[in-house]
Amino acid sequence: MSAGSGRRPWPIAVMLALSGLIAILVFRAVPLRTDMADFLPQGRTEAARFMLDELHGGAASSLILVGIENAPAATLARISSAVTGTLQGSGLFSLASNGTQALDGPDQALLFRNRYLLSPAAVPGAFTAPALNADLSALLDQMQSSAEPLAQAYGLADPTGAFLGLVRAWGSGTRLRTENGVWFAAGRDRAMILLRTRAGGMDIAAQTEVDRTIRTAFAAASPGQARLLASGPAVFARAAAHSIRGDIEMLSIVSTVLVALVLVWRFRSPWVLATIAIPVLLSLSAAMLVVQAVFGFVHGVAFGFGMTMLGVTLDYPVLLIGHRDRGEAATGTLRRIGPTLRLAVLTAALGLTGMIFSGFPGLAQLGLFSAVGIVTAAAVTLWLLPRLIVAADLAPLPPGDPGRLLRVEALRRGRAWAIVPVAGAVALLVLRPPHGETDLAAMSPVPKADRMLDAELRADLGAPDAGQVVIVRAPTADAVLVREETLIPVLDRLQAKGAIGGTELAARIIPSLATQRRRQQALPDSASLRARLTEAQAGLPFQPDAFAPFLADIERSRSMQPMMQASLDTPMLAARLQPLLFARDGGWVGLVLPTGVADPAALAGAMHGQEGVMLLDMHREASALVLADTRRAWHWLAYGGMLAFAALAFGLRDLRRLARVLGAVSAALLVTLAALSASGVGLSLIHIVSLQFVAGIGLDYALFFARPQLDRAERARTLRTLVTCNTMTLLTFGLLAFCRTPILHDIGFTVAIGAILAMGFSFLLAAPPRTRSDPA
Numbered sequence: 001m002s003a004g005s006g007r008r009p010w011p012i013a014v015m016l017a018l019s020g021l022i023a024i025l026v027f028r029a030v031p032l033r034t035d036m037a038d039f040l041p042q043g044r045t046e047a048a049r050f051m052l053d054e055l056h057g058g059a060a061s062s063l064i065l066v067g068i069e070n071a072p073a074a075t076l077a078r079i080s081s082a083v084t085g086t087l088q089g090s091g092l093f094s095l096a097s098n099g100t101q102a103l104d105g106p107d108q109a110l111l112f113r114n115r116y117l118l119s120p121a122a123v124p125g126a127f128t129a130p131a132l133n134a135d136l137s138a139l140l141d142q143m144q145s146s147a148e149p150l151a152q153a154y155g156l157a158d159p160t161g162a163f164l165g166l167v168r169a170w171g172s173g174t175r176l177r178t179e180n181g182v183w184f185a186a187g188r189d190r191a192m193i194l195l196r197t198r199a200g201g202m203d204i205a206a207q208t209e210v211d212r213t214i215r216t217a218f219a220a221a222s223p224g225q226a227r228l229l230a231s232g233p234a235v236f237a238r239a240a241a242h243s244i245r246g247d248i249e250m251l252s253i254v255s256t257v258l259v260a261l262v263l264v265w266r267f268r269s270p271w272v273l274a275t276i277a278i279p280v281l282l283s284l285s286a287a288m289l290v291v292q293a294v295f296g297f298v299h300g301v302a303f304g305f306g307m308t309m310l311g312v313t314l315d316y317p318v319l320l321i322g323h324r325d326r327g328e329a330a331t332g333t334l335r336r337i338g339p340t341l342r343l344a345v346l347t348a349a350l351g352l353t354g355m356i357f358s359g360f361p362g363l364a365q366l367g368l369f370s371a372v373g374i375v376t377a378a379a380v381t382l383w384l385l386p387r388l389i390v391a392a393d394l395a396p397l398p399p400g401d402p403g404r405l406l407r408v409e410a411l412r413r414g415r416a417w418a419i420v421p422v423a424g425a426v427a428l429l430v431l432r433p434p435h436g437e438t439d440l441a442a443m444s445p446v447p448k449a450d451r452m453l454d455a456e457l458r459a460d461l462g463a464p465d466a467g468q469v470v471i472v473r474a475p476t477a478d479a480v481l482v483r484e485e486t487l488i489p490v491l492d493r494l495q496a497k498g499a500i501g502g503t504e505l506a507a508r509i510i511p512s513l514a515t516q517r518r519r520q521q522a523l524p525d526s527a528s529l530r531a532r533l534t535e536a537q538a539g540l541p542f543q544p545d546a547f548a549p550f551l552a553d554i555e556r557s558r559s560m561q562p563m564m565q566a567s568l569d570t571p572m573l574a575a576r577l578q579p580l581l582f583a584r585d586g587g588w589v590g591l592v593l594p595t596g597v598a599d600p601a602a603l604a605g606a607m608h609g610q611e612g613v614m615l616l617d618m619h620r621e622a623s624a625l626v627l628a629d630t631r632r633a634w635h636w637l638a639y640g641g642m643l644a645f646a647a648l649a650f651g652l653r654d655l656r657r658l659a660r661v662l663g664a665v666s667a668a669l670l671v672t673l674a675a676l677s678a679s680g681v682g683l684s685l686i687h688i689v690s691l692q693f694v695a696g697i698g699l700d701y702a703l704f705f706a707r708p709q710l711d712r713a714e715r716a717r718t719l720r721t722l723v724t725c726n727t728m729t730l731l732t733f734g735l736l737a738f739c740r741t742p743i744l745h746d747i748g749f750t751v752a753i754g755a756i757l758a759m760g761f762s763f764l765l766a767a768p769p770r771t772r773s774d775p776a
Contacts, residue, residue, distance in 0.1 A: 009271045009392040015384070016274045019281040026285040030292045032248070032300045062094075062200060063579075065457040066193035066214065067229035073189050077180030079221045080191040084182075086217035087195065092210050094574070095196040099176065099183035107573050112154075112163050116557040118511060119162035122519040126160050127529060127554075132536035135159045140540060157549035169508065176461065185460035190229075192460055196578075197234055207238040231454035239450065240741070244300040247739040251304050251732075258731045259314060266724045267321065271392050276317040278388075279380035283313050283373040290372045291365055301743055302365040312348075312370075312693075312732075313377035315700060315725040316341060320381055322721030323714075326395040330386030336714070338382065340707045343651040345378040347703075348696035350647060353640035355689045357632070362743070363689055370693075396720065408719065415764040422667045425674035434677040448742070468600060469616045470505075470592035470607055477565040477581060480590040481512035483612050487592065490606050499603060501596020506565075506581035509573065516562035523558050526551060630685045637692060644699070657706045657768075664705075664765040665698035668758040675753050686746045693747070694754030697729060701762035708768075719763075726759040 068076050080098045087096040116122045139159050142151035154163055176183045183192040199206030218228045263273050291298050324333045355367025474480040484507035491503045533547055581590050607615040652658050672694055704718055736748020
């Protein structure tokens with residue numbers, strides 16, 4: 001098409017340039033966020049809010065678990081030591097431990113110096129002459145055994161064994177074994193490293209640098225065939241952000257190219273392509289601005305999904321151009337398709353209310369982004385494009401042999417056979433109803449394989465069961481420790497009964513001030529201790545002054561200041577205490593982490609009624625959170641469906657057409673749901689909202705097939721145009737099915753299946769039956 005032939009395409013070029021400029025300005029002004037926590041729902045209970053806050057910014061979010069495998073044990077130990085040494089010197093980690101550094105340096109010195117205040121063995125009976133005699137006899141035996149180096153190092157200064165008891169308590173509960181001086185997982189050749197980053201786990205830029213440092217250190221250790229594994233919240237956050245950005249780039253480029261090729265093939269005109277790009281650019285810009293205004297940010301998943309709107313918002317200009325005869329005025333084309341197009345847009349937007357009001361922030365963004373994009377694209381198509389199209393005289397190529405249409409329409413004679421897949425779907429749904437997915441992880445951008453690796457590495461480390469957490473609240477850190485100390489006997493009884501395997505809590509690392517002072521008071525004065533020690537040494541081959549360090553340490557411990565949480569600043573001890581005791585919302589929180597919970601009911605009963613104590617069942621709270629939002633989505637889906645039905649009934653004003661349209665859409669939804677059930681997919685909130693898109697697409701197709709069409713040429717235009725729209729939808733949503741982000745993958749998989757079925761059922765069921773009197 002050229003301007004010299006009386007056509008004026010230059011307004012299209014001007015409008016495209018202006019739309020592109022607007023899009024560039026909007027994309028620069030509205031940054032995308034890829035924090036996976038932004039996609040999670042907001043908690044409606046205190047326990048749920050605490051859980052989500054910890055997931056987003058708690059100390060545990062900066063934890064990284066590293067495994068090294070696929071090499072001989074000696075090689076793995078060498079690599080582990082080299083990697084750990086490099087990471088310790090990087091300045092990026094508050095903790096980097098593989099077992100070789102356990103209680104070295106400042107940690108060991110701090111524990112040893114404060115051993116009598118920290119050790120539960122510091123009781124009056126431990127310093128009597130008979131008790132000291134038993135300790136000295138045991139020490140003598142150790143000095144004549146393979147434990148002689150340890151006894152020489154600590155025994156004379158600590159004959160009661162308080163320090164070694166603390167060391168044993170430090171390592172209690174772990175499933176790790178030590179081989180070649182480093183940690184290995186029990187039962188397999190996998191070296192283990194525990195890391196905690198100084199940066200927050202959701203600081204994507206910092207975590208990217210952390211990941212680069214880990215991989216560089218691993219490569220520098222000459223790993224050979226060894227393989228590096230890493231997991232944890234910090235790894236998840238970085239990987240999810242990069243995966244989302246990668247998916248966005250892929251969708252932006254590939255979907256644009258594929259759709260452009262389809263449109264060029266269909267219309268054979270670059271001006272058609274330019275015209276169709278105008279509502280797409282403006283709809284994406286408007287959607288980003290509205291979402292930014294409502295939520296304060298635009299999530300990368302919402303934008304990535306918005307790119308797939310190419311397959312939906314493109315329908316409107318394609319329908320307009322595809323139904324226009326060359327030389328026809330805009331009013332003529334709009335007279336034929338305008339009412340149907342407006343009704344399709346209205347019902348599609350109303351159908352998205354289930355997403356917008358689902359209560360799930362990420363899905364609400366998806367719904368709002370889509371609704372704004374659809375309405376904007378339709379408005380531009382109806383009010384702006386007609387003048388541009390007429391000026392450039394854009395229209396589809398001649399339909400060719402009309403006999404093809406008759407042969408295709410002949411398939412409708414067998415429309416009764418459509419009952420077969422529908423009946424089969426109903427039977428399948430009755431016999432094998434889809435199970436609901438209430439696992440919050442199913443809504444996560446983190447792939448299932450990564451979550452399974454994390455569970456495996458946590459099991460290797462013997463990490464506490466994340467499913468049960470006891471939360472202790474108090475105004476001060478010391479008050480939290482006091483309350484935890486009242487729980488220790490209760491927890492010990494549960495452990496003795498086998499209800500739990502053990503517990504990790506701050507009070508076992510640093511006792512309360514009252515407990516430390518009580519232990520100080522249990523320490524004898526120098527004169528009394530010297531007399532008892534002299535009596536205990538009788539008959540034993542120790543030099544009279546051999547235990548002078550012991551006497552001096554006891555005397556110093558009697559007057560030293562008790563340890564406080566703020567003074568525990570050595571690497572290993574601070575890193576272990578940090579996730580167990582921390583300030584939050586003007587007070588302090590202590591976490592009691594049970595391991596091996598065999599009887600959750602017994603644990604819940606024991607914690608019930610304890611002052612300032614709340615038991616958080618992570619799995620139950622997460623399931624309740626998802627279940628509540630799923631129910632809310634179903635309710636809004638029903639409301640949106642009723643509004644869409646009312647709009648259809650009012651717009652069509654024809655019960656037969658209404659029945660055909662609803663029959664086609666319902667058939668597509670039923671068979672899609674049955675396909676999901678047959679594939680074993682758990683029906684999550686993601687699938688529910690995806691079915692809303694299937695309904696919107698199906699309404700679009702069904703309404704255009706169901707509208708009165710005067711002649712064969714009009715029917716041919718409708719069929720060819722809807723086939724083009726369906727192809728674009730399949731290309732864009734089909735791409736989502738190849739995304740690495742689970743949410744985008746699930747939406748793409750569901751909508752792609754539904755779009756195919758919607759096209760087929762709309763063609764068969766929505767179109768009115770042909771009669772001999774109908775015009776050809």
